[in-house]
Structures are given as C-alpha cells and as structure tokens.
C-alpha cells in the first residue's frame with residue numbers, strides 16, 4: 001500500500017485540469033435557517049457525466065504508462081463509475097470495457113455505450129461480471145480501475161477539496177456523501193492536511209451502509225444490500241480494503257446516517273428551493289442538514305455529488321410521493 005500525501009492531490013489536479021469541469025459553488029440561502037453562518041453547496045453534480053467519479057477515473061487513466069494505455073482499461077459498474085471511466089478513457093484515446101450483469105436496465109447500458117465504451121453484459125450477477133474482468137486483465141493485460149479503493153482514484157476525488165478551500169474561506173464543517181469512501185478519503189486527506197480544524201463528516205443512508213458498519217466493527221465487514229433512494233451509495237467496501245477504510249478512520253471526524261424520507265425531502269428541497277436536480281446519493285448531505293443530524297455546522301460546505309436520477313422517479317418525489325423501489 002502506497003502512502004498518500006497532499007502533494008499527490010495537487011499533482012492529480014494538474015493532471016486532470018483540462019478534462020474535468022471546475023464546478024461552481026453557491027451559498028444555499030434556502031438552508032440559512034440551519035446555521036448561524038452561511039451554508040454552501042459545491043455543485044459537483046454539474047460535473048461532466050453527472051458525477052465526481054470522472055475526477056478519479058481521469059486521474060487513474062492519465063497515470064497509466066503508455067504501454068498500459070495501449071491495452072485499455074476495464075471497470076465493473078452500472079452507474080456513475082462506469083460513466084466516468086468510459087468518458088475519461090475516450091478523452092484520452094484509451095479503449096475501455098465496462099462490464100455489467102444481465103440484470104442492468106437497457107437505459108443504463110445505452111448511457112455508457114453512448115460515452116464510447118464497449119459494454120459487456122456478462123452473467124447474472126456483479127460477481128460473474130467480476131470473473132470476466134479478471135480474465136481480461138490476466139489474458140489481455142487490461143488495467144482494472146476500481147470505483148474507490150485505488151490511490152489515483154482517491155487523489156482525483158480529493159481535487160474537490162482544493163477547489164472548495166479556494167472558494168470558501170474559514171470552512172468549519174465539510175459534509176460529503178459516503179459509500180466506498182474514495183470521495184470522502186480524498187477530501188478528508190486534503191482538508192485535514194491543509195487545516196486540521198475543519199470538521200469533515202461523511203453521510204450515508206441508514207439502509208445498508210458498509211463503511212459505517214465497518215468503522216464501528218474496527219475492520220471491513222459486509223452488510224446486506226437494501227433498496228434505497230441513494231442507489232449510488234450501495235455495495236460493500238471490500239473485505240480486503242487497502243486504502244479507504246484506514247483513511248476514513250484516520251481523517252474523518254464523524255459518520256452520519258439519514259433515512260429514506262429525509263433523502264426524498266432533500267431531493268425535493270434541492271429542486272424546489274435551489275432549482276437543482278440531484279440524485280438521492282448526491283443529496284444525503286442536504287438531508288443531514290434538513291433533519292438536523294449535524295449540530296452547529298457553522299460555516300459549512302455540502303458536496304452534492306451526482307445528478308443521475310431516473311427523471312420519472314424524480315418527478316414522483318417532487319410531487320410528494322415516495323417511489324416504490
């Protein structure tokens with residue numbers, strides 16, 4: 001395992017700056033009743049491909065050797081990691097394969113194909129897809145790029161912290177959506193190194209948060225996957241987790257959970273009061289503030305991490321209905 005430093009995150013920023021959008025930040029006046037100081041939204045859901053995953057994927061692709069680039073990259077993902085990796089590879093003239101199981105809906109397959117990737121539908125489960133990936137890595141020398149537990153991915157996501165610190169002075173609380181923890185690890189490493197006084201908080205859904213349970217247990221554990229509005233936050237952290245478990249343990253102050261009603265409420269709030277379309281996973285930080293799970297946030301930045309939500313479901317939520325998952 002490689003030790004990561006703030007300098008790696010500055011290097012990542014140099015590497016990816018022409019490939020990713022420096023996303024805007026805005027003060028969320030609609031949340032001003034929840035703190036005695038301004039609350040800001042870092043609008044990373046405006047990122048190309050609709051989520052921050054593009055940052056890590058781009059940094060990982062650009063860090064490959066010429067030899068590795070020629071052989072192409074491969075990932076397993078139906079969602080934002082797949083989109084980010086497909087787009088990052090295409091931008092850098094690298095071939096990519098995104099593997100997924102037969103259970104994935106056609107619209108998700110088409111979205112990733114449209115970004116220029118060779119989508120391979122393999123077997124009945126993500127595990128089957130993983131076996132095919134292992135074969136392609138072994139036989140064709142492709143580079144497997146995972147969604148979070150990889151140093152270049154973590155440093156790519158960490159570039160968000162540099163932008164945020166440049167745009168908002170004297171941050172007291174930083175609120176970040178959490179699943180595998182690549183996003184939270186990168187941001188926490190950068191922010192705590194620059195200013196240890198910033199309180200860095202990860203937010204997940206109550207329904208099946210592997211990192212939360214793992215930190216509680218003191219080691220990576222598996223959790224049952226449950227249907228949730230925060231669908232990009234599902235999945236485990238890997239029982240052989242190399243990076244994110246330890247980084248979260250070392251740098252993160254607190255982990256907070258929000259329920260489904262709070263997530264729906266946050267999606268609605270973001271749309272009605274801030275005119276922002278944000279997916280469930282991207283809105284858990286707003287959910288934590290609205291449900292007062294974070295006491296005295298002070299001058300606070302909430303990262304909104306993605307926008308890739310089914311728009312019919314979004315409409316339902318805006319209408320005050322709870323979608324059936």
Ligand SMILES: *Cc1c(COP(=O)(O)O)cnc(C)c1O
Pocket residue numbers: 051053080081147148177178179180181182183184232233279281282305306307
């Ligand atoms: C992947 C993802 C997350 C969680 O990122 P991790 O690095 O796995 O913790 C949060 N929000 C969105 C929209 C995502 O796609």
